[in-house]
Amino acid sequence: MRHLVNPPSRFHTPGCYPTRKPRMKSHPKRSDMVHYFDEARVQQLLSVTDLLQGVREALVALTLGQVVQPLRMVMPIGEASADGLLFLKPAQLGDALSTKLITLVPGNAQKGLPTLLSTIVLMDPATGQTLAVMEGNTITAMRTAAASAVAADALVPRTPQVVAMLGSGVLARSHAQMLRAVREVSEIRVWSPTAANAEQCARDIGGVACSSAEQAVRGADIVCTVTNASEPVLQGTWLKPGAFVAAVGAPRPSWRELDDAAMNHWVVADQREAAEKESGDVLLSGAPVAAEIGDILCGRVAAPPAGTTIIFKSLGQAVEDTVAARLVYRAALAQEARA
Incomplete structure (x- = not known):
């Protein structure tokens, strides 16, 4: 029987040493305005290849203790039945800080609405300033699947x-x-x-x-x-x-x-x-x-x-949202710089 000790991957992983920080790319100069991205814009900007690589690096960084990420907060929501949940998921990796607000309402399926809805706020950890607010359903779906694929x-x-x-x-x-x-x-x-x-x-x-x-x-x-x-x-x-x-x-x-x-x-x-x-x-x-x-x-x-x-x-993991949101933001800035 062939043993897969450490199978090759098409995605590069940073060296596994606690003292090494994930490689951060410098991003284009940003304006002071807060960007807003709806789902359609997120879909345009989020690259599958970049997301797979980003999630892979984030999962390694999480294991190596290079991510600041508390356990998610969960709160019941709803009116009569209170069958919904609100999740709050913050994380910081390097120069990226984000928090995601997620609602899970199973009863939405009967109303023709998504059972999961989310919003992500991306911030500058050096100043605390908000950089972007983006609808989070596409990122949630894509980064979740990216983790499974990795x-x-x-x-x-x-x-x-x-x-x-x-x-x-x-x-x-x-x-x-x-x-x-x-x-x-x-x-x-x-x-x-x-x-x-x-x-x-x-x-x-x-x-x-x-x-x-x-x-x-x-x-x-x-x-x-x-x-x-x-x-x-x-x-x-x-x-x-x-x-x-x-x-x-x-x-x-x-x-x-x-x-x-x-x-x-x-x-x-x-x-x-x-x-x-x-x-x-x-x-x-x-x-x-x-x-x-x-x-x-x-x-x-x-x-x-x-x-x-x-x-x-x-x-x-919240850090997956963080790296995905940063990818979207940087892609938007790069497009603006080329315009």
Whole structure:
């Protein structure tokens, strides 16, 4: 059996030494005005290649202690049922400081509204001045998928992959895009509790809709759980040996997407502390976190042997928003300078 100790990657990782700071590019001279970017403008400015590289470097910096980032604050919101949540996520990496405000309202799906809405404020840490305010849904979707793709790039064989998407929302679409940026994808299967949503998503991403989660997962190489579920939707008995699972949903200590059998595998997290304090999948299963993905990216921890079933538990780190917002801002300044 071939062992993948530290698989090559198309993305460069800074050296894994605590004294080395992430390489920062100088940015163009900015004006004193506060920039505002709506979703359409963010989509125009955010480069997939740059985002993958930025998220990769951010995850390494997070592991090396080079990021200032408290655990996210969570507050229940809503009127009668109070079934919504407000998340506040600040972080600083080098010359970039941001905070993101996120609302998660599952009931919005029945109203034809996004269940996730977010706004990002980018600031200058030297002065505290606001540099830009941007709608955050595109960044949230893209940086979340970028983290999954970076982890897959480090841990998944370089062969055509069959992908299963459990969930049919914006995160399913962004994961399809980002995974195709790092691997050849031979098939994408989509499942949703609402069949019409699965069919529409499958059309949008060039996949095929499945009538059950099990049908989507059986035989898949990569499984992405991108749902609003609070109870498990993925059973470990469905997973093929050596599968890679990007467990993205269930952001609360009492919520789960994966059952105990699924969690009884090699677990790697975007951040250990967040996984051990905020992830219901980790807390309720008692599964140990073997490593942070940053440890593997910089070579401090070896990847598990080929054929190991891997669970990548992603909580979505604020520093990912920070680097994405900085990329958008710098791209806008560069365009202005050329005009």
